[in-house]
Amino acid sequence: MLDQILCIDDDPITLMLCKKVIIKSSFSNEIITAQNGEEALSYFNTIRYVKNKPNQQPQLIFLDLNMPVMGGWEFLDHFNSPEFSEFNTIKVVVLSSTIDPEDLEKAKQYPMVIDFLSKPITHSMLEYLKNKIE
Amino acid sequence: MKNKTNQVIIIYILISMFVAIVSHKLLQEYISDSNNQFYNFTKDILFIFFTGIIFKLILSKNDTRNIAIFEKLKNTNDEIKESNEKYDIVAKATSDTIWDWKIQEDSFSWNKGIESVFGYSDNEVGDSSKWWFDKIHPEDSIKMSIKLYSFIEQKTENWQDQYRFKCANDTYKYVLDRGFLLKDENGKAIRMIGAIQDITKQKEEEQRLKLLETVITQSKDSIIITETDSIDGKIPNIIYVNPAFSIMSGYESDDIIGKSPDIFNSPNSDSNELEKLLDAIKNKEECLIETISLTKDKEEYWVRFSMIPIYNSENELSHWISIQRDITDEKNQEKEKEQLIRELTQNNKDLKQFSYITSHNLRAPLSNLTGLLNLLEDIPIENQELKEILDGFNKSTHLLNDTINDLVKVIIIKDNPSIQKEAVLIKEIFENVFSQLNFQIELYKPIIKLNFEKVSILNINKAYIESILLNLLTNAIKYKSENRKLKITITTHEIDDTVVLIFKDNGIGIDLERNRDKVFGLYQRFHNYPDSKGLGLYLVKSQVETMGGTIEIESEVNKGTTFTLTFKNKQQ
Numbered sequence: 001m002l003d004q005i006l007c008i009d010d011d012p013i014t015l016m017l018c019k020k021v022i023i024k025s026s027f028s029n030e031i032i033t034a035q036n037g038e039e040a041l042s043y044f045n046t047i048r049y050v051k052n053k054p055n056q057q058p059q060l061i062f063l064d065l066n067m068p069v070m071g072g073w074e075f076l077d078h079f080n081s082p083e084f085s086e087f088n089t090i091k092v093v094v095l096s097s098t099i100d101p102e103d104l105e106k107a108k109q110y111p112m113v114i115d116f117l118s119k120p121i122t123h124s125m126l127e128y129l130k131n132k133i134e
Numbered sequence: 135m136k137n138k139t140n141q142v143i144i145i146y147i148l149i150s151m152f153v154a155i156v157s158h159k160l161l162q163e164y165i166s167d168s169n170n171q172f173y174n175f176t177k178d179i180l181f182i183f184f185t186g187i188i189f190k191l192i193l194s195k196n197d198t199r200n201i202a203i204f205e206k207l208k209n210t211n212d213e214i215k216e217s218n219e220k221y222d223i224v225a226k227a228t229s230d231t232i233w234d235w236k237i238q239e240d241s242f243s244w245n246k247g248i249e250s251v252f253g254y255s256d257n258e259v260g261d262s263s264k265w266w267f268d269k270i271h272p273e274d275s276i277k278m279s280i281k282l283y284s285f286i287e288q289k290t291e292n293w294q295d296q297y298r299f300k301c302a303n304d305t306y307k308y309v310l311d312r313g314f315l316l317k318d319e320n321g322k323a324i325r326m327i328g329a330i331q332d333i334t335k336q337k338e339e340e341q342r343l344k345l346l347e348t349v350i351t352q353s354k355d356s357i358i359i360t361e362t363d364s365i366d367g368k369i370p371n372i373i374y375v376n377p378a379f380s381i382m383s384g385y386e387s388d389d390i391i392g393k394s395p396d397i398f399n400s401p402n403s404d405s406n407e408l409e410k411l412l413d414a415i416k417n418k419e420e421c422l423i424e425t426i427s428l429t430k431d432k433e434e435y436w437v438r439f440s441m442i443p444i445y446n447s448e449n450e451l452s453h454w455i456s457i458q459r460d461i462t463d464e465k466n467q468e469k470e471k472e473q474l475i476r477e478l479t480q481n482n483k484d485l486k487q488f489s490y491i492t493s494h495n496l497r498a499p500l501s502n503l504t505g506l507l508n509l510l511e512d513i514p515i516e517n518q519e520l521k522e523i524l525d526g527f528n529k530s531t532h533l534l535n536d537t538i539n540d541l542v543k544v545i546i547i548k549d550n551p552s553i554q555k556e557a558v559l560i561k562e563i564f565e566n567v568f569s570q571l572n573f574q575i576e577l578y579k580p581i582i583k584l585n586f587e588k589v590s591i592l593n594i595n596k597a598y599i600e601s602i603l604l605n606l607l608t609n610a611i612k613y614k615s616e617n618r619k620l621k622i623t624i625t626t627h628e629i630d631d632t633v634v635l636i637f638k639d640n641g642i643g644i645d646l647e648r649n650r651d652k653v654f655g656l657y658q659r660f661h662n663y664p665d666s667k668g669l670g671l672y673l674v675k676s677q678v679e680t681m682g683g684t685i686e687i688e689s690e691v692n693k694g695t696t697f698t699l700t701f702k703n704k705q706q
Contacts, residue, residue: 011498017505024512066494097497099542100490101549119498120505 002028002133006058008040008075009033009095010067018062018121025126032058036067037075044079044087058090060133062121065096065103072096076110088112093129095119142192149188153181230329235263237286237323242266251332253302271298271306286315286323296337299330308337356382356458358395362451364415368394369441370454382437382460384430395456398427400434411441418443418451424461436465489545496538503531540669544656547676553595555681560586560626560635563596567603574611580620589626589633593703598677603637605670606697610639613661615692633703640694646687653687 005028007018015033022028034040040061047057065072072094080088092112096103097119107116114132117125157177231247240262248254252269259265270278274297285293293313298306313328350357356379360370371394380386383398390397399408407423414421420442427437438459446452507528515521564584568575575582592599607622614620623638644653644660652658654675659668678685682702689695 011502013502013506014498017502017509020509021505024509066498096494097501098490098494099497099545100494101546119501120508122505122508 001026002059004028004030004032004056004058005060005062006032006034006040006043007062008035008037008067008072009062009064010035011064014064014119021121021123022126025123027126027130028060035069037070037072037078039069040075041070041078041084044084048086057087060129061090061092062095063092065094065098073106076113080110080112091133093117095121145192146185146188150181150185153184157181228329230331233266233328233330235266235326235328237326247330251330252299252307255302258302269300271300274298285313286326288315288321288323293328296333307332307334309333350376353378356460358456358458360395360454360456362453364412365394367412368396369411369415370394373453379458382429382435382458383427384433389430398437400426400428402426402434411439414441415454424465427458435460436462486545486549493538493542493545497542500531500535500538504535507531537667540667540673543673544669544676547598547673547680550680553598553680555593555595557591557593558596558599560590560592563599563603564624566600567607570604571607571611574608578611578614578620580611580614580622583621583623585623585625589628589703592626592633592635592701594701595677595681598681602674602677602699605674606637609670610637610641610695612663612666613641613643613695615640615642628703631703633701635699635701637697637699638694639696643689643691643693643695644687645691646689654685 007015009015019031022031034043063072063075078084090112091114094107094113094116104116107113161173231251232245234243242261242263244259248259267275278295278297281295282293284290294310296308296310299309300306310331310333311328313326315323316325318324353376357376358372358379359374360372362370364370371392372390375387375390404425407425411421411423422440424438426434428434438461440457442455443451444453444455510524515524610622618640621640626633626635649660654671656672657668659666675685678699684700686698687695
């Protein structure tokens with residue numbers, strides 16, 4: 001079981017669904033959510049200066065692509081930059097309902113993206129990811 | 135001369151008779167008969183002496199005259215001889231054919247040229263002017279004879295004419311004929327001598343040049359000829375423009391000759407292109423540019439402009455030829471086409487984006503629904519009515535999900551015009567497809583006949599051909615006849631550079647008379663089967679066409695269906 005994961009999605013129902021399935025599958029202890037890329041980045045900026053809890057950072061990110069304010073691609077561009085170098089070992093799973101084949105190709109360009117999965121999140125999907133991460 | 139002799143004799147007789155009568159009268163008067171003998175003798179002596187003197191006088195006078203005449207004749211004769219010799223030498227030396235026409239007698243003679251130039255042997259050559267006239271080309275003969283007779287009647291000073299003269303082999307030669315007249319002392323034309331020159335080569339060359347000239351004068355392309363050297367870094371000065379150039383640019387020949395084509399430049403001319411042209415001129419190289427030019431009225435037009443250096447036989451640059459074409463329309467069309475392509479590309483992109491976004495926006499909430507329904511599965515529901523409602527909700531959600539997934543497949547196929555092709559073994563594809571349909575094949579045990587002996591390898595997209603065959607096989611099983619065992623025959627063969635795959639079943643068939651247009655349509659269903667969505671054949675057709683192939687169907691209700699798939703089998 002993971003300690004902490006981050007779900008980035010603008011749709012509250014999707015986030016709710018994520019939480020429920022993750023809890024049911026005992027995938028992670030703690031689930032943090034962000035409504036878009038910018039929110040997620042500011043979360044990383046806050047935990048950067050919290051020194052007393054050293055290992056408390058997400059071990060996996062579920063990332064949606066189409067979001068207002070800052071979408072998934074823009075988030076990945078920032079996250080992949082030197083500015084967030086201390087975090088870019090965190091694995092990212094793109095979880096989207098996109099069907100554009102170009103998105104799939106594009107996702108491969110980011111080293112931290114380990115998979116590109118289609119919504120909705122399911123129990124079997126989490127089992128698959130568990131095996132993959134281990 | 136005869137008259138003179140008669141005259142002399144008559145005079146002599148008259149004088150002699152006169153002397154005889156006078157002497158007789160004198161003798162009668164003064165002399166007696168006794169002396170008759172002596173006086174008669176004296177009289178005869180006197181008479182002979184007298185007539186002798188008269189003869190001497192007359193003859194000596196005649197003699198001197200005869201000598202003069204003889205001398206004159208001799209001279210004339212020598213002159214004629216010499217002239218004849220000269221004539222013969224000239225006639226032999228010249229390549230001209232000489233003719234000699236005695237007009238009054240209409241006797242006509244030719245020199246050797248009639249044989250060597252025109253091929254007539256001696257016995258073929260006629261000896262009258264008619265023969266000559268007969269050999270003149272009918273189109274030229276009237277004009278020629280008018281000129282000739284007006285010359286003979288001495289209305290004109292000189293005679294020379296060009297006409298076509300028939301050879302012995304019935305071809306015609308262009309000739310230049312020049313002649314002069316010999317006149318008698320009364321100035322009447324008695325003889326005409328002419329020289330015929332074969333100018334066929336010159337004439338043909340002239341006609342060839344005229345023909346070639348029409349290329350320049352009649353061409354719709356503008357043609358300019360310029361000098362060799364450029365002055366002050368300009369294009370060399372113009373020495374000729376053709377009519378098409380005047381029409382294109384508005385400049386008449388006189389306006390422009392001696393000037394540089396630089397005056398056509400517009401402020402909007404492409405300076406890079408002009409630079410290129412000037413460099414080519416400097417290096418004496420051929421060049422082709424496209425630029426904007428100005429007409430005389432300062433109107434702009436697009437021109438495709440070439441400069442070609444022309445070298446003479448000494449390999450020195452002799453002039454430049456420039457061919458120009460007004461390509462304004464072409465350019466405009468090109469611009470319009472580009473604009474259209476841009477718009478279409480943009481539209482297409484927008485539509486594609488639209489379809490992706492639409493399907494994404496449909497899929498996003500739908501995936502939530504599916505996810506939520508998955509969560510419900512683990513929660514026991516007591517209320518029977520709620521359970522039924524949720525069941526219906528569940529089924530509808532999954533149906534909607536399937537439909538959207540199918541559409542997504544279509545969008546992806548349609549959006550992929552150039553897909554990867556590879557050489558695949560047909561047998562291998564079928565093994566994959568059969569393993570996917572293992573369950574159904576075990577269940578219905580269809581008779582499947584495969585014949586890939588003629589063509590065993592296809593150059594094709596593997597995923598697509600698998601999907602195509604899977605769809606066709608699924609259909610064949612789904613729509614089999616209840617009355618007979620399902621039999622499927624699949625064969626391949628090659629026609630030219632295409633591969634034909636024939637897929638035949640003995641199922642329930644489709645009524646093509648009613649449905650031919652719809653068979654491959656989206657969401658077209660021909661049988662009310664519960665799991666039939668009307669998407670399979672649409673996908674099959676899309677995939678076949680994406681790979682550059684075609685698909686045709688033949689079907690008879692309750693007999694079966696045959697699909698004929700054709701693929702180009704060229705390696706790309």
